[in-house]
Amino acid sequence: MIILNSIRWRVQLWYGLILLLVIVAFSVSAYHLEKGRRFKVVDEELHQRLGALMASLRERHPFGGPPGRPDSGRDHGPGMETEEQNRKDPRVRPGEQPPPEGEFPGEPLPGGLGRPPHQATEFNLNPRIVQLFDAADTNGFYYQVWSREGSLMAGSSNAPAGAIRPEIHGTGNLSRRNGYMAEVYDATPFGDCMLVGHSLRRDLKELHQFALSLAGVGGTVLMLGLVGGWWLASRAIQPIESITATAVKIAAGDLSQRIDVEDTESELGRLTTVLNSTFARLDAAFAQQGRFTADAAHELRTPVSVIILQAQTALKSERTGPEYRKTIEACQRAAQRMKSLLESLLELARFDAGEETLNRMEFDLASVTAECMDLIEPLAQEKKVTLIRQFLSVKMTGDSGRIAQVITNLLNNAIHYNHENGFVRVSVYEENRSACVTINDTGPGISAEHLPRIFERFYRADSSRTHAGEHAGLGLSICRAIVSAHGGEITVSSEPGVGTTFKVRLPKS
Amino acid sequence: MRILVVEDEPDLLSSLAQALREEGYAVDTAPDGEEGLYKAENWTYDAIVLDVMMPKVDGWTVLKKIRSKHKTPVLMLTAKDHSKDRVRGLDTGADDYVVKPFDLNELLARLRALIRRTSNQTSSTIELGDVVIDTAARTVHKKGEEMILTGREYALVEYLALHCGEVISRTTLYEHLFDENDSSLSNLLEVHVSNIRKKVGQEFIVTRRGHGYCIEKP
Numbered sequence: 116m117i118i119l120n121s122i123r124w125r126v127q128l129w130y131g132l133i134l135l136l137v138i139v140a141f142s143v144s145a146y147h148l149e150k151g152r153r154f155k156v157v158d159e160e161l162h163q164r165l166g167a168l169m170a171s172l173r174e175r176h177p178f179g180g181p182p183g184r185p186d187s188g189r190d191h192g193p194g195m196e197t198e199e200q201n202r203k204d205p206r207v208r209p210g211e212q213p214p215p216e217g218e219f220p221g222e223p224l225p226g227g228l229g230r231p232p233h234q235a236t237e238f239n240l241n242p243r244i245v246q247l248f249d250a251a252d253t254n255g256f257y258y259q260v261w262s263r264e265g266s267l268m269a270g271s272s273n274a275p276a277g278a279i280r281p282e283i284h285g286t287g288n289l290s291r292r293n294g295y296m297a298e299v300y301d302a303t304p305f306g307d308c309m310l311v312g313h314s315l316r317r318d319l320k321e322l323h324q325f326a327l328s329l330a331g332v333g334g335t336v337l338m339l340g341l342v343g344g345w346w347l348a349s350r351a352i353q354p355i356e357s358i359t360a361t362a363v364k365i366a367a368g369d370l371s372q373r374i375d376v377e378d379t380e381s382e383l384g385r386l387t388t389v390l391n392s393t394f395a396r397l398d399a400a401f402a403q404q405g406r407f408t409a410d411a412a413h414e415l416r417t418p419v420s421v422i423i424l425q426a427q428t429a430l431k432s433e434r435t436g437p438e439y440r441k442t443i444e445a446c447q448r449a450a451q452r453m454k455s456l457l458e459s460l461l462e463l464a465r466f467d468a469g470e471e472t473l474n475r476m477e478f479d480l481a482s483v484t485a486e487c488m489d490l491i492e493p494l495a496q497e498k499k500v501t502l503i504r505q506f507l508s509v510k511m512t513g514d515s516g517r518i519a520q521v522i523t524n525l526l527n528n529a530i531h532y533n534h535e536n537g538f539v540r541v542s543v544y545e546e547n548r549s550a551c552v553t554i555n556d557t558g559p560g561i562s563a564e565h566l567p568r569i570f571e572r573f574y575r576a577d578s579s580r581t582h583a584g585e586h587a588g589l590g591l592s593i594c595r596a597i598v599s600a601h602g603g604e605i606t607v608s609s610e611p612g613v614g615t616t617f618k619v620r621l622p623k624s
Numbered sequence: 625m626r627i628l629v630v631e632d633e634p635d636l637l638s639s640l641a642q643a644l645r646e647e648g649y650a651v652d653t654a655p656d657g658e659e660g661l662y663k664a665e666n667w668t669y670d671a672i673v674l675d676v677m678m679p680k681v682d683g684w685t686v687l688k689k690i691r692s693k694h695k696t697p698v699l700m701l702t703a704k705d706h707s708k709d710r711v712r713g714l715d716t717g718a719d720d721y722v723v724k725p726f727d728l729n730e731l732l733a734r735l736r737a738l739i740r741r742t743s744n745q746t747s748s749t750i751e752l753g754d755v756v757i758d759t760a761a762r763t764v765h766k767k768g769e770e771m772i773l774t775g776r777e778y779a780l781v782e783y784l785a786l787h788c789g790e791v792i793s794r795t796t797l798y799e800h801l802f803d804e805n806d807s808s809l810s811n812l813l814e815v816h817v818s819n820i821r822k823k824v825g826q827e828f829i830v831t832r833r834g835h836g837y838c839i840e841k842p
Contacts, residue, residue: 416703
């Protein structure tokens with residue numbers, strides 16, 4: 116599913132699910148707490164009323180005893196004490212008020228109490244108590260009394276018809292559910308069963324309404340939560356979207372694009388900063404790559420032009436032998452130039468790829484430098500430049516051929532970029548356990564603007580081919596690659612009008 | 625037609641100059657910007673072929689300095705083919721832009737077009753009554769018949785035809801038909817004119833004594 120691939124949708128789904136669970140758990144708990152509370156209230160009320168009924172039995176004999184005084188100076192209303200006394204010991208208390216002989220005929224109860232054979236009509240409760248069960252104003256409370264035998268002896272008018280006498284076993288939880296009715300019951304001192312009930316219909320209806328409103332509120336909260344969550348997710352995702360949009364542009368080739376950073380300290384801000392610096396490096400690398408390719412192509416264009424133009428001119432009409440020879444010579448020069456350019460490029464590429472292996476051996480840097488200078492001496496004489504040697508013997512390990520290449524290249528530059536009767540001072544010495552060569556010329560120097568870039572490939576301070584065909588601005592790049600491969604470094608300092616000094620520092624081993 | 629070629633690559637310069645000379649142009653050469661600028665400022669050329677990357681003074685600087693004084697058409701010759709370089713070249717005042725390596729025939733065609741444009745010609749053929757001059761093929765036809773002219777004769781006809789109706793002084797003709805290496809005798813021009821008249825017709829080139837020569841508009 117595509118939707119599940121979107122972080123926003125996944126976050127939204129998880130968030131919605133969790134929110135739903137929380138709301139459902141909350142609603143169910145609230146419903147059950149409310150239900151328990153309501154039922155407990157009903158239960159307490161029922162027990163109170165049952166207690167009151169039981170207590171009334173002690174005050175006024177139900178089987179035709181003397182009617183209790185309406186006002187005995189005591190509160191006859193349902194009371195905890197009465198109820199508790201009654202519940203604790205319902206069968207002892209009646210002894211305090213034994214039924215009159217004449218009124219309680221018949222065999223004794225199994226528990227030692229007796230009572231006359233009952234007649235339903237004879238069982239009369241204190242009317243004041245019965246009043247509590249008036250259907251009109253007692254909120255659906257009712258009572259029922261069954262004889263030991265199971266026949267209904269008395270009951271309020273609102274009691275459900277056809278109720279069965281509950282079985283009484285011990286003194287445990289004497290309560291039951293009869294359809295919608297909650298009922299509590301107990302045995303009277305006479306062995307009868309007295310029951311007080313109450314319809315739960317209204318409570319259940321209210322609970323139902325409560326559940327509905329909980330569902331309504333829960334649903335609303337869920338919707339609001341989802342909308343809020345979507346908004347939050349959007350806000351949280353928005354920087355990612357902008358990162359993506361920028362990344363898409365970059366992927367499409369526009370490397371100059373950067374992501375706007377609003378807060379550099381936030382998680383996304385830090386990510387963005389890292390990405391931006393990565394993009395910048397990528398941009399620089401690509402720009403360098405592009406420049407390198409363009410420069411390489413540019414360097415190849417001129418010799419190719421020469422070959423094409425020479426050939427086309429030669430072929431325009433009949434030529435003499437010497438003319439053809441001239442053409443072929445020019446083509447050969449151009450081809451040589453292309454060859455040396457390609458060799459330099461390949462050499463650099465091998466260094467870049469780490470494929471160029473150094474033929475390491477121990478040698479004396481001073482003697483290698485001396486050989487290079489001997490070889491270049493004729494050129495120096497031709498250019499009327501004096502070479503000065505200041506050598507100290509320094510033994511080091513490295514590729515002597517490569518090091519000689521570096522020194523020759525630097526010497527070549529020092530002679531070419533020099534004035535007539537100038538000097539090139541070459542020193543070899545040891546410094547901080549490194550072998551060093553410095554090549555100092557008395558040339559025009561390099562301006563501060565160009566100095567930091569002279570090791571760049573194809574970079575030429577004078578932006579033209581002063582020494583056409585000899586090097587294409589790759590010489591110093593190759594020097595640096597060779598020195599770096601040895602673990603050394605090459606540095607340059609220059610003072611315009613005075614001269615330039617290149618310093619090569621190589622580790623001794 | 626006299627053309628200045630400024631190019632620092634000697635092999636390129638020599639073959640370009642040779643090719644242009646064989647096309648009948650008078651060609652001056654300069655191996656760097658400094659000399660190129662000097663020549664461009666001191667002689668009148670019909671076109672200048674200018675390399676961009678040169679020692680001493682680069683092509684852009686030369687172009688800018690030429691443009692401040694002359695309207696000579698300039699064709700830039702460069703190894704840079706970025707569109708921004710082309711734009712820069714054309715904006716600086718170059719009339720055309722050719723990227724190395726180039727095709728010789730294309731370069732020659734572009735030069736012809738440049739020269740034609742400065743003479744307000746739109747087509748490569750010039751019709752003067754019954755004489756038709758094809759500047760691309762470098763031929764002259766009279767009544768459908770091809771007149772065989774030498775390179776220099778053709779150059780003279782072409783120059784006068786491109787400026788037909790104008791009286792061209794002998795000095796101007798010398799300037800445009802002979803390059804710096806020519807040490808021609810001063811009456812060489814008369815010899816050429818006389819030869820052309822023999823081949824194409826006596827009335828083709830009119831002499832304005834004391835002023836110069838002219839091909840009149842038909």
